[in-house]
Amino acid sequence: MFLTLIRRELLANLMTFRFSVAMVVTLSLVVANTIVLIADYERRLTSYNTAAQQHHHKVSEAEVYSAVEGKIRVDRPPNTLSIFNAGLDRRLGNSINVRHTLVPTLWDTQSHSADNPFLNLFSSVDLVFIFQVILSLLALLFAHDAIAGEREAGTLRLTMANPVSRPIILLAKYTSAMACLILPLIISLLLALILFSVSGSILLKSDDWLRIGGILLTSIIYLSAFYLIGLLISATTRRTATALMLSMVIWSSLVLIYPSLSVFTVNRLWHTPSQLEAAYQEIEQIWERFEKERMDYLKNDGVEGENTNFNIKSGSSWGTVNLGYSSTLKYFKPEYRHWTNIDEDSEPQVPYVKSYFQFSEPRRIRAAEQTWLVRQKALDQVYVRKANVARNLMRLSPAAMYDTSTEAWAGTDLHSIADFITTVQQYRQTIIDYFYDKKAFSSRQWFASDRGAIDLNDLPRFSYHRADVLTGLKRASGDMACLLLINLVLFMATFLIFVRQEV
Amino acid sequence: MIWHITKRELYDHLNSLRFAFTMVLLLILMIINAIGYLGEYKAQSVAYQEKVSASLDKMRSNADSLYTLLTAGPGNLYKKPSPLSFCANSGEAFIPESAQGSSASWSAGFDGFSIRGIWRMKYPQTNPNLWNIMPDYTDVDWGNIISVVLSLVAILFTFDAISSEQEHGTLRLILSNSISRGTALVSKFLAALITISIPFLIAALINLFLLYTSGSTPLGASEWERLGIIALIAFVYVSIFLALGLLISSHVNHSSTSLTILLLVWVVWIALLPFTLGALTSGLQPTMTSDELNARRENLRQNLDEQYKNRWSKASREIPATKETLLWSKYVMEDAKRNEKLDEEHLDAQIAQIQLARSITRISPASSVRYAIESLAGTGFTRHVQFLAQVGRYAGEFNEFLVESDSVDSESPHAIGPKEGTSQKPVNFESIPKFEDRISLSGAYNAAATDFMLLFLFSAVLFAGAFLSFLRVDV
Numbered sequence: 001m002f003l004t005l006i007r008r009e010l011l012a013n014l015m016t017f018r019f020s021v022a023m024v025v026t027l028s029l030v031v032a033n034t035i036v037l038i039a040d041y042e043r044r045l046t047s048y049n050t051a052a053q054q055h056h057h058k059v060s061e062a063e064v065y066s067a068v069e070g071k072i073r074v075d076r077p078p079n080t081l082s083i084f085n086a087g088l089d090r091r092l093g094n095s096i097n098v099r100h101t102l103v104p105t106l107w108d109t110q111s112h113s114a115d116n117p118f119l120n121l122f123s124s125v126d127l128v129f130i131f132q133v134i135l136s137l138l139a140l141l142f143a144h145d146a147i148a149g150e151r152e153a154g155t156l157r158l159t160m161a162n163p164v165s166r167p168i169i170l171l172a173k174y175t176s177a178m179a180c181l182i183l184p185l186i187i188s189l190l191l192a193l194i195l196f197s198v199s200g201s202i203l204l205k206s207d208d209w210l211r212i213g214g215i216l217l218t219s220i221i222y223l224s225a226f227y228l229i230g231l232l233i234s235a236t237t238r239r240t241a242t243a244l245m246l247s248m249v250i251w252s253s254l255v256l257i258y259p260s261l262s263v264f265t266v267n268r269l270w271h272t273p274s275q276l277e278a279a280y281q282e283i284e285q286i287w288e289r290f291e292k293e294r295m296d297y298l299k300n301d302g303v304e305g306e307n308t309n310f311n312i313k314s315g316s317s318w319g320t321v322n323l324g325y326s327s328t329l330k331y332f333k334p335e336y337r338h339w340t341n342i343d344e345d346s347e348p349q350v351p352y353v354k355s356y357f358q359f360s361e362p363r364r365i366r367a368a369e370q371t372w373l374v375r376q377k378a379l380d381q382v383y384v385r386k387a388n389v390a391r392n393l394m395r396l397s398p399a400a401m402y403d404t405s406t407e408a409w410a411g412t413d414l415h416s417i418a419d420f421i422t423t424v425q426q427y428r429q430t431i432i433d434y435f436y437d438k439k440a441f442s443s444r445q446w447f448a449s450d451r452g453a454i455d456l457n458d459l460p461r462f463s464y465h466r467a468d469v470l471t472g473l474k475r476a477s478g479d480m481a482c483l484l485l486i487n488l489v490l491f492m493a494t495f496l497i498f499v500r501q502e503v
Numbered sequence: 504m505i506w507h508i509t510k511r512e513l514y515d516h517l518n519s520l521r522f523a524f525t526m527v528l529l530l531i532l533m534i535i536n537a538i539g540y541l542g543e544y545k546a547q548s549v550a551y552q553e554k555v556s557a558s559l560d561k562m563r564s565n566a567d568s569l570y571t572l573l574t575a576g577p578g579n580l581y582k583k584p585s586p587l588s589f590c591a592n593s594g595e596a597f598i599p600e601s602a603q604g605s606s607a608s609w610s611a612g613f614d615g616f617s618i619r620g621i622w623r624m625k626y627p628q629t630n631p632n633l634w635n636i637m638p639d640y641t642d643v644d645w646g647n648i649i650s651v652v653l654s655l656v657a658i659l660f661t662f663d664a665i666s667s668e669q670e671h672g673t674l675r676l677i678l679s680n681s682i683s684r685g686t687a688l689v690s691k692f693l694a695a696l697i698t699i700s701i702p703f704l705i706a707a708l709i710n711l712f713l714l715y716t717s718g719s720t721p722l723g724a725s726e727w728e729r730l731g732i733i734a735l736i737a738f739v740y741v742s743i744f745l746a747l748g749l750l751i752s753s754h755v756n757h758s759s760t761s762l763t764i765l766l767l768v769w770v771v772w773i774a775l776l777p778f779t780l781g782a783l784t785s786g787l788q789p790t791m792t793s794d795e796l797n798a799r800r801e802n803l804r805q806n807l808d809e810q811y812k813n814r815w816s817k818a819s820r821e822i823p824a825t826k827e828t829l830l831w832s833k834y835v836m837e838d839a840k841r842n843e844k845l846d847e848e849h850l851d852a853q854i855a856q857i858q859l860a861r862s863i864t865r866i867s868p869a870s871s872v873r874y875a876i877e878s879l880a881g882t883g884f885t886r887h888v889q890f891l892a893q894v895g896r897y898a899g900e901f902n903e904f905l906v907e908s909d910s911v912d913s914e915s916p917h918a919i920g921p922k923e924g925t926s927q928k929p930v931n932f933e934s935i936p937k938f939e940d941r942i943s944l945s946g947a948y949n950a951a952a953t954d955f956m957l958l959f960l961f962s963a964v965l966f967a968g969a970f971l972s973f974l975r976v977d978v
Contacts, residue, residue, distance in 0.1 A: 017763065021767055091632050092635075133775070134767070134770055141766075248659060249524045253528070261643055263637060265643075387636045387638070391638050
């Protein structure tokens with residue numbers, strides 16, 4: 001009996017006009033957007049490759065160790081799965097300088113592909129957004145008359161006249177409708193994958209397949225939630241027209257309006273008392289202390305004058321920058337010195353220079369780390385907390401839950417970007433360790449290339465691997481659990497109402 | 504008769520669930536918009552004034568000699584904030600608020616002689632999005648409220664206008680009176696339009712009341728005029744969807760089928776197409792990458808050095824100007840001119856790329872209506888292009904002023920460029936032309952007119968379609 005019911009429902013759903021229209025619309029949108037997104041991905045990949053190569057070459061230009069500072073720049077590769085959910089992958093900066101005088105954060109990133117900045121006026125649509133909008137609409141269109149419609153037409157009474165329990169009827173409706181909803185989802189995915197393989201530039205690893213599986217699973221749970229919302233409405237209302245209207249009201253509020261509205265409200269009205277100014281002063285003090293120590297050292301180092309020229313009379317290029325940006329608390333103070341040759345007479349001065357840099361650079365590193373502690377705290381409080389509040393408030397809508405959990409699956413969420421930054425920070429540490437290993441700070445080659453340029457072939461190379469699928473699962477699981485819970489609650493509610501209802 | 508039916512329809516609508524929904528939704532959105540933009544204009548104006556006066560102070564300190572002014576330029580030129588930014592603010596984050604008339608970053612010297620580049624216009628290309636970790640969202644401004652919510656509401660009010668009456672048989676009843684089908688259709692259209700305009704106007708007035716009484720947004724005659732035109736555009740836009748609803752509703756027998764079709768059309772046409780088309784077409788005319796730009800700049804420098812390679816002798820302060828001084832003057836001027844031309848070319852290419860994408864996205868009326876509202880509100884891309892045109896004109900004026908003030912100085916060799924060839928007399932600060940950004944109303948109206956015509960065309964065509972299809976309906 002169950003199977004008969006399912007077959008009937010399936011046919012009833014599949015044969016409808018709305019199903020075919022929605023199918024055509026979804027598929028054509030998926031194809032069109034996948035093509036656009038693949039082209040965009042390829043463009044980003046090319047600019048990543050060019051940038052990574054250029055930045056790699058740039059390091060070898062350094063002839064002394066102090067010139068390495070500022071020359072190491074690492075890049076974040078574009079994420080293949082950003083085609084499914086672009087998240088922050090496309091938007092945030094993807095190139096970052098690694099210096100021992102500054103601990104890098106998200107706010108120091110730049111973009112390696114300086115495209116037309118006005119292009120940001122057009123945001124692109126990813127595949128998850130299409131599912132999120134169109135398939136949820138289809139789910140509600142299927143559900144709104146599932147019970148109310150049959151009741152109006154009197155067929156519900158007819159079905160019940162058979163020896164079939166109400167839960168079975170409900171289950172049959174649910175199963176068949178979900179089958180009809182999953183169909184366009186799967187076909188869309190297949191089409192997207194075919195387009196991937198045609199393009200040839202997108203290579204999916206086994207890891208990625210699991211992630212796509214996760215996105216598919218989340219999509220199914222999301223659509224099920226919307227179907228159940230519709231079913232609940234259908235069970236509680238007398239007339240199809242009312243059910244339809246109510247469904248549309250709920251759909252437009254949950255999918256289209258609420259997410260933007262909540263983020264807009266937080267963005268406009270959330271003002272944390274800005275700690276930026278206080279933090280900036282604190283950072284300035286850190287560097288003042290450093291500067292004082294440095295000057296004290298120069299005063300007592302046995303060489304006349306407090307400059308870092310050390311009375312070496314030879315051609316040198318040098319630079320010390322004092323860079324501070326109060327809005328992102330970026331503050332660093334590198335010192336670069338390069339003598340291409342050192343006269344015989346100045347040779348006795350060299351040990352002083354060596355010990356000066358041996359003194360100053362570790363302290364510079366320490367100041368950078370102290371700066372980071374202050375900076376991280378302040379920036380988190382001002383920027384990250386606001387974004388998190390917005391995200392959490394937005395999560396009251398299942399559409400936003402779906403968005404954030406697929407973001408986590410695709411690895412385009414804030415966590416994944418933060419992973420990249422952490423990797424860069426670790427890389428900075430390896431560079432510093434490398435300097436220590438080479439005794440670079442106390443070496444002549446920190447500042448002079450008269451005895452040959454430095455060899456940077458054994459400089460550790462940067463490599464970034466995305467967190468594995470399990471981490472993705474862990475990050476997505478919260479939202480997925482919430483979606484499942486919504487499903488459960490809605491199903492129980494519908495069930496209880498339907499079982500007690502008069503037909 | 505037409506009023507009779509309209510009145511009946513109106514009562515029907517006003518008692519319906521969808522009317523309550525529309526009312527509540529529009530009120531919430533408009534109030535949140537008002538709260539979100541409370542104090543925005545005031546803060547923006549204060550910041551604008553501060554930046555402008557800082558820029559002027561810098562200019563005043565540079566006015567101690569004409570040569571300093573020549574190398575430092577007029578400083579940053581800022582775009583004036585618009586009091587109507589709450590109407591359309593979506594794109595503002597990506598559009599620079601200033602142009603920089605600042606010094607060239609090169610200098611050269613030999614044997615105690617030094618020479619610096621003169622000022623030129625630079626266009627900052629910032630992308631604040633690089634650090635923006637907020638989730639993606641659409642700004643709740645009038646433009647989005649009108650383009651997304653009002654169109655959806657229009658569909659909700661018309662999807663069953665004809666099909667449900669057909670289902671219930673009341674259509675036959677109406678048409679059995681001495682009434683033409685055209686009248687019936689027009690009255691349905693009018694009733695829906697009035698029904699939607701009531702909550703829209705109420706919500707909009709509450710929004711304006713909040714903004715106005717809080718003292719943050721001054722609303723003068725010109726603002727009211729523009730707001731009125733925005734409301735007019737909103738009505739034309741709504742009528743597109745009313746006509747579409749009537750068209751589909753008279754074609755289809757069941758209201759649920761009609762709603763399905765309408766919603767899918769709406770989702771694609773309004774919610775997805777503008778973005779997809781924008782992303783698609785913006786790739787059609789790629790502009791120079793920063794590497795290419797740098798390469799061209801390098802190339803330009805080399806060409807120039809090649810052309811003036813015999814310039815390496817000192818300029819001197821002699822009247823009339825020596826050959827060397829004139830040569831340096833030419834070199835420096837040419838350098839500024841060519842670099843400026845390159846920058847402008849780059850900027851023009853970027854603008855052309857966006858203009859193309861914008862004209863193609865106008866296939867969706869949601870884009871047209873947003874563009875029209877943007878132009879009228881004095882924000883967005885069109886406004887930025889107008890600002891850039893003003894900046895260009897001002898740069899010319901400023902240069903003319905420099906030449907003129909140099910020509911009246913009898914102690915100058917009149918070979919503008921090198922320090923030796925330029926007047927070094929202090930300049931009267933008051934006489935220097937100052938940049939003031941003006942929001943040109945005629946420009947705004949012109950820009951909005953195209954979009955308005957397009958919207959009108961859409962609605963006329965769809966209404967004609969609805970009319971024809973209603974004439975052929977079997978009752």
